[in-house]
Amino acid sequence: MAITVVGSVAFDTVETPAGRYERQLAGAATYFSLAASFFTDVRVIAVVGEDFGPEQEAVFKARNIDTTGIERAAGKSFFWEGSYLENLNEAKTHNTELNVFATFNPQIPDSYRDSEFLFLANIDPVLQRRVREQMPHVKLVAGDTMNYWIKDHKPALLEVLKGLDLLLINDTEARMLAGNDNLLQAARAVMTMGPRMLVVKHGEYGATLFERAAPEAHRTECFRAPALPLEEVVDPTGAGDSFAGGFFGYLASQAELTPAVFRRAMFYGSVMGSFACERFGTERLQQLTRAEIDERFKIFRELTHLD
C-alpha cells in the first residue's frame, strides 16, 4: 500500500569527524522516502526552490518515488547547516534557512488521495495538520517532531498529536513533551495526547515501541529493537528519518498490522537507520539493495535472539 509523506526536501551542509559536504540533497522527507521506497510505493509532498534540479530529481526517480507533490517555488530550498564534531549523537545547528518553506501551503495531488498510509515528517505542526486534514481516511497515520516545536509551538503540536495513530521521537523529545524524566511514565503521558503508539528512538542503543494497553491490562506493552554497534559512524544525519522510513515502509508493505508485524517493522527501522550512518548524506541509501537490507535484518535478529 502506498505511503504519502510530507516533510522537508532540502539541502544540508554538514561536518562530522569523518569529513564535510556542502549543499547536498537532504531533508526529512528525502531520507524517509528513500528508506521506505525499498518496501512500498512512496509519494512525497514538499516544496523546493530553483536550486532543486534534474540531479536531485533523479535521486527520487531512481527509487521510483512519486514527486508529483513536490512543488517548485521561486527562491531557494530549505537549507540546514550543522556539525557533529563533539558528539555524534547530537547535531549542533549552525544555520537554518526556511526559504521556500516559509510560505508553503501543502496541496495533495489527486493521484495521492488513495494512499492508505500517511507520514508527517518533522516540519511546522501547522503544515502537518493541514495535510492530515486533507487526508482523513488513511489506514494509519504517523508523525515525527523535534524539540523546537515541543518547546515553542506546543499548542499547534498538540492539535497534530490528536490526529496521529503513532508518534516517532527520540528520548529527549519524549521526556520534554511529557515533562517527565522516566521513560515509561513519559511514554504513557504522550499516549494520552492522541497517538495510541509511540516509538522512542535511542540513537546507538536502538528504539522502543510503546503501545497503550487496554485499561484493564494495567500495563503498557513495549518492545525493544537493538541498534548494531557500527564500525564507523560517518554521518548520523537522517538516521532517525531513515528509521521512520524503514519502519513505516515495512508496515505499509504488509497485508495485516499484527503485533508481530510491528515488531519486525521496528527491526527494519533500526536496519535502515544503521545504513544511513555509514556514508555521507543520502549516499548509502541511494546505493542500497533489498538483499543487503534482508541480510542486515538477519544480523539484527541474531543480535538479540535467544534460542
Added chain:
Amino acid sequence: MAITVVGSVAFDTVETPAGRYERQLAGAATYFSLAASFFTDVRVIAVVGEDFGPEQEAVFKARNIDTTGIERAAGKSFFWEGSYLENLNEAKTHNTELNVFATFNPQIPDSYRDSEFLFLANIDPVLQRRVREQMPHVKLVAGDTMNYWIKDHKPALLEVLKGLDLLLINDTEARMLAGNDNLLQAARAVMTMGPRMLVVKHGEYGATLFERAAPEAHRTECFRAPALPLEEVVDPTGAGDSFAGGFFGYLASQAELTPAVFRRAMFYGSVMGSFACERFGTERLQQLTRAEIDERFKIFRELTHLD
C-alpha cells in the same frame, strides 16, 4: 559451580529523587553476591570494620553466601556517600572513606580454593591482582573496574586485565580505557589488553557482549540484551554489580559455556540489574525469589523477540 568474589562490603548513604537512606549495607561484592546467590554458591572475600554486625551478617546468611573470607578488622567499614538527584544514570560522589580497605591484604580461605569461577569486583587493581594470583586455576575469571582506576591507576589495571577472560564495564569506562569514542572500536581495543570477552553496560538501554572472533573471521561477535523500561527507578546503586552477579551466577550454574549460555547470561544480568533499581539499596535483592527472576526473564525475552 562455586564463585569466589572479591570486592567491597560497605556502608552507603544515598539520596535519590525517591528518598534517602543512611549507612546501609552495600558494596560491589554485596550486590554481586546477593544477585549471584540465586544461581549458584557464592564465597566472598572482603574486609569489614566493627560496624559490620550480626544484622549485616544475616543478610549474607539468608542467601547461603559463604562469609568465611570476610575479614574483621579494627575500625570502620568502607563508606560511600552519593546522590542521583540530577541524573539517575550517574552518581555524584560526596564522600568516599576507604577505612579498613586502606590496609587490606586479601587472603583466600582454603575452603574457597576449589571455586571454578572468580569475580574481581571493582576495587584497587593491586588487590584484584593479588587475589587473581592466588587462584590461578579457575575455569573463568571476570572483573569490573571504574573510571578512577582507569584514569589514575592504569598500569596496575593493565596488569589485572592480562589475567581476565572477561571484563564488565560501562560505556564511559570502555571508551575511556580504549581512548576511542566508537564503541565497537573501543571494544576491540580493550580485547587486545587481555580479556577475550567484554560486556559493556548501557544503563537503561541494556548491555552488549563483545567477543574476540578468530582473526580470519574479520568481525567481532556481539550480542545485545535489552533493559526493561521501569515504572520507577528508586535507587540505581548496585545495578551494575547486580547485573554482574546475575550474569556470572548464571554462567557458573551451567555445565557448558556455549554461546547460547552466554546470551542467556546477558539476559539474566539485565534482569538482576532491573530488580536492584526497584527498591533502596539491597532491599529488593534480599526479598527476591527465583520464581520472580524466571518470570522477568520471560518478559525480557518477549521484549526483543521476533517470531
